[in-house]
Amino acid sequence: PQTIYLKDYTPFGYLIDSVELTFKLHPTKTRVLSKIAFRPNPEATDNRFFLHGEDLTLISAKIDGQDVTVRHVDGGLEADGPARAFIWEAEVEISPSTNTALEGLYMSNGMYCTQCEAEGFRKITYYPDRPDVMATFDVRIEGEEPILLSNGNPGAKGEGFAEWSDPWKKPAYLFALVAGDLINHPGSFTTQSGKDVELNIWVRPWDEHKCAFGMQALKDSMKWDEDVYGREYDLDIFNIVAVDDFNMGAMENKGLNIFNSSAVLASPETSTDANFKRIEAIIAHEYFHNWTGNRITCRDWFQLCLKEGLTVYRDQQFTADMRSGDVARIENVLALRARQFPEDQGPLSHPVRPEEFQEINNFYTATVYEKGAEVIGMLKTLVGDDAYANALDLYFERHDGDAATIEDWLKVFEDATGRDLTQFKLWYSQSGTPKVSVSEDWDAESGTFSLTFTQSTAPTPGQDVKDPKVIPIAIGLLSPEGEEIQATEIFEMTEATQTYQAKGLSVRPVPSILRGFSAPVILEQDIDNTRRAFLFAHDTDSFNRWEAGRDLARDALLDMIENDAAPSALYLDSLRKVFADDTLDPAYRAYLQAQPGESDLARTLAAKGVTPDPDKIHAASKAFKQAKADALKDLLRPIYEDNQIDGPFVPDAEGSGKRALANSVLSLITKLDGGTLAQSQFEAADNMTQKLAALSQLVTAGKGTDAITAFYDQWKEDRLVIDKWFSLQVALAGPDDAAKVATALTQHPDFDMKNPNRFRATLGALAGNHAGFHHKSGAGYKVLTDWLIKLDDLNPQTTARMCSAFQTWKNYDPDRQALIKAQLERILAKEGLSRDTSEMITRILG
Ligand code: BAL
Ligand code: ZN
Incomplete structure (x- = not known):
């Protein structure tokens, strides 16, 4: 597979003035007609007319109304593009119902839906499928489904068709289409300038009772973004659609967010508090992308953290405001340490802004998202709240409508604050988790307390030498009685070794270091x-x-x-x-x-x-x-x-x-x-939070057999609840049983490997059961591998993502390492292995 490098970026040879698309929907023979107005890009040096395309059957292609001869090349087609403005027209045929990769246009339980980020639009039609090519889209959908949706504002609608028009220029990855037998849970929002926006959550009729929470979260998000970032919504309508088969949590398509049903549908009887909290955060995240991602997008996929790190940071701020800020911070750090630290300390380590990839889908990582958010948090800590707010205003003003870069982002902060961010930029380019060690000194005579910090970062793949970074270290001092004698201060560490001093103290203080987890580092403190x-x-x-x-x-x-x-x-x-x-x-x-x-x-x-x-x-x-x-x-x-x-x-x-x-x-x-109270909680609970907690305890105590059966009988018609049922049994199985339980569940009639939620609930839970997955027999490794090999043919993206279960393999003993290595090699040897999985396994093997 080909490696793509950040340093090789060049602009596309043409700009697009408008895109018109017509979809004639059919499960196996959907026709897509495109009419695209191109003109030469004055800033480009290479005017090759290359359009991406994958799994498309080309029916016809025309330039300015004349049939044109195209050359089918790797990843798309080429034609002789005129050195003037011209109209490209093409008709292609695609087969949504056989698209199990869930990228491009596909079908989920009888409804049509799309997922185009990062590079799925090329499975819909021939197009320059890159984020720096932005255009307005007019879409006509023809189909027998009652509800036909796309981006932007609604246009003409009639028997068997609907038209949509998106006035905002966008890259193709933000395109979306949905068609199905759906009903809407409606709502409305009046923006700060008095514009009424129609809101809808579109679901299957039987899910209507699970929409109210998501609708409120959407309204809260819209209000919060106005209040805190001054960002107002910019279309007449905002639609959310719940889809059962979805690789990610959700997708921020302009005006038409598509959600994994697990990330939007909730009711007290079927969802836990953790589900509600996650839904609120994801709805906010996708909504916030309207400005940080859509109005200002990324120049290329190396800049993914520009929109994701910032949008995660924004959704974390929202959650902290909506709920307890203290608890939110703990939860963010727990997640960072559980997901990002292992990534950054193992073979998959990569910078927040990667500089090379084979398959961009493999870089929707905890590093890009969560560490990317931490980097923004540090920037805010360093410049202060007011300067951060000014910088964000400038960012929106300067880059609205742009496909921007991390350089643009940092330049905004430099211009807004006068600060040189050259060294800070290392957070974007240098991978690995810095270690910060600290030693203390107390000079009783002068009352001076010193903390000497030393930072270092171990080599990571492709980066042997690391330079010192800017690390904001929040420090407070307590008296020996536990009174705060110095409130939190930010010590800006910029050198490899540097000393912080507090003077004029009457007693030796007890320091509290890295308060609020002020930087994503490992603090090594020699304290008893x-x-x-x-x-x-x-x-x-x-x-x-x-x-x-x-x-x-x-x-x-x-x-x-x-x-x-x-x-x-x-x-x-x-x-x-x-x-x-x-x-x-x-x-x-x-x-x-x-x-x-x-x-x-x-x-x-x-x-x-x-x-x-x-x-x-x-x-x-x-x-x-x-x-x-x-x-x-x-x-x-x-x-x-x-x-x-x-x-x-x-x-x-x-x-x-x-x-x-x-x-x-x-x-x-x-x-x-032994489970007596758990049993009564299980029987009495009227909500999933208490029900599931009680069930977990019964299973852990070895008393769960009847409750597992009762739970299934009660909820067998609810896919999201049955995901929990699958997951819980595998996650809580004892070390000797986990692989067996997972295998048995894969034979259950409700197991469906094509549904990513169900696959993750079963096999992902196995990978998360530490003692079961790492059982010395190797059974855990083998079961996961068997299923990854099967899934790769159907859904490379989810397969590749789940390979990260093996990323810590070198931490274990030689026997376990040999067992894992054999499984990794088995995956690699599979004929026709996807580019996604091949890249992941090659990197993990190192
Ligand atoms: N852009 C992909 C899904 C998300 O991060 O919102
Ligand atoms: Zn996002």
């Missing part, structure tokens, strides 16, 4: 557990307080794993004191007692140079939980009772926080009562 316990009890920064408790728990767990130690009394004592504090926000309190997961422990061991033993980690994790339950015994039942809610289920911060705390306590109570 007494200090950690102190911070766990007293830190005035909520993030660092939680972090101290987690570090203490992690250290206790590692001691159990490595030295067969007993669970740390210091930790259990500290936890008791903190956990008893009922003035704390319940959601935050639930996180205070959560322990690091097994994969996290395995990575921590590997980073210390210790080979992780998945069985030992699993056993220690269970024993640790039991010890917590024993130590907190008398507190548990009152906390459980205090956090039950009378009245109807409301998926807001307050209610979800109480349920999170009660359910976290239930998991400890189950360690003591």
